[in-house]
Amino acid sequence: MRFVLFYHSLISDWNHGNAHFLRGVARELIAAGHEVAIYEPTDGWSLQNLLREHGAHAAESFRRAFPGLQSTFYDLETLDLDRALDGADVVLAHEWNSPLLIERLNRKRAAGGQFRLLFHDTHHRGVTKARDMAAYDLSAFDGVLAFGEVIRQLYVRNGWAAQTWTWHEAADVTLFKPIRARPVGDLVWIGNWGDRERSAELAEFLVEPARNLGLRTSVYGVRYPQTAKRVLAGAGIEYHGWLPNYRAPAVFSRFPVTIHVPRRPYVRRLPGIPTIRVFEALACGIPLISAPWDDAERLFGPADFLRAANGEEMQRQLRRVLADRDLRRELARNGLRTIQARHTCAHRVRELLAICTSIGAAHSGRRPAIVAA
Numbered sequence: 001m002r003f004v005l006f007y008h009s010l011i012s013d014w015n016h017g018n019a020h021f022l023r024g025v026a027r028e029l030i031a032a033g034h035e036v037a038i039y040e041p042t043d044g045w046s047l048q049n050l051l052r053e054h055g056a057h058a059a060e061s062f063r064r065a066f067p068g069l070q071s072t073f074y075d076l077e078t079l080d081l082d083r084a085l086d087g088a089d090v091v092l093a094h095e096w097n098s099p100l101l102i103e104r105l106n107r108k109r110a111a112g113g114q115f116r117l118l119f120h121d122t123h124h125r126g127v128t129k130a131r132d133m134a135a136y137d138l139s140a141f142d143g144v145l146a147f148g149e150v151i152r153q154l155y156v157r158n159g160w161a162a163q164t165w166t167w168h169e170a171a172d173v174t175l176f177k178p179i180r181a182r183p184v185g186d187l188v189w190i191g192n193w194g195d196r197e198r199s200a201e202l203a204e205f206l207v208e209p210a211r212n213l214g215l216r217t218s219v220y221g222v223r224y225p226q227t228a229k230r231v232l233a234g235a236g237i238e239y240h241g242w243l244p245n246y247r248a249p250a251v252f253s254r255f256p257v258t259i260h261v262p263r264r265p266y267v268r269r270l271p272g273i274p275t276i277r278v279f280e281a282l283a284c285g286i287p288l289i290s291a292p293w294d295d296a297e298r299l300f301g302p303a304d305f306l307r308a309a310n311g312e313e314m315q316r317q318l319r320r321v322l323a324d325r326d327l328r329r330e331l332a333r334n335g336l337r338t339i340q341a342r343h344t345c346a347h348r349v350r351e352l353l354a355i356c357t358s359i360g361a362a363h364s365g366r367r368p369a370i371v372a373a
Helices: 018-031 045-054 056-065 081-085 099-110 130-134 149-158 199-213 226-234 245-252 264-268 276-283 311-323 325-342 345-358
Strands: 002-006 035-041 072-074 090-094 116-121 143-146 164-166 187-190 217-220 237-239 258-260 288-290
Touching: 002 018, 018 035, 018 276, 018 345, 045 056, 056 245, 081 099, 090 099, 099 116, 143 149, 143 345, 149 164, 187 245, 187 258, 199 217, 199 226, 199 237, 199 311, 217 245, 226 237, 245 276, 258 276, 276 288, 276 325, 288 311, 311 325
Parallel strands: 002 035, 002 090, 035 072, 090 116, 116 143, 143 164, 187 217, 217 237, 258 288
Antiparallel strands: none
């Protein structure tokens, strides 16, 4: 089949963690023999921030790391949607696209478009900014792919979509896998500081345990204000800035443990949805300790990672893991086994293809007018 995918960005993962999963899905679709055309806006905020802070070489590094993936840039005002959709069997639009694009796609489908049209929701705005999400007109969409059951239920309760499916993120295991390397520290955390959604949690579960235990700690991510950088430095934590996602496995390999600190909306209002980093860390075979969150959908086994109810318990768990090599090996083995059995991008593509079949998607047999370049 021919898939046309509208992403906020394929190239940039600057404060755009969804790019990790979307890249993996595209690679698996191509590997399965499907044709994939990817579109991203020329003025996307993620790519613009990446280029402003790191220059054009950052985009070039993506192309070297993902040689089989490419996207077509477009300006929404001049986008020839008929050409973009020519020959499409399935069109998937991620929720970080412009509402105007969603509206135009909806009209094309309503006007008799032969493609199947899916909306992909991977954010907490459904509960934190419900009015914004309700403004999307999905009346002609064939359904919504929600990255957690609680989000799917939101669409059902509000009547926002005709059909809904839970479609969790997963690890791209062509990239995320265990690597043998010499340790350079004790603890690593990869994640963005964000906009006050977890600053208190990071202080409790990362900064204070690292300070109290005197751990050699490294942190990677973006959107760290100067106050946050001073807090990290005061605790003896090294801050390294943006990390291209393709380099994360190598970084994980140099540390014996990492942690999961979910954003507050996911803890309080979106149980069952981990960050993409949980899937990726476990795929790399690094032991993981999680701050509180409810694995309501039982994505992971009870022995896949350790849990800490508060900062003091996080400190005890870190001390325990760092002192016990056998425990580290057991955690790494359990987590990796679960990812390989249930949570790879290949698993998600099989789920996607089953969904496409259920809504009547089939190869059109028509040659597209253009191919993404």
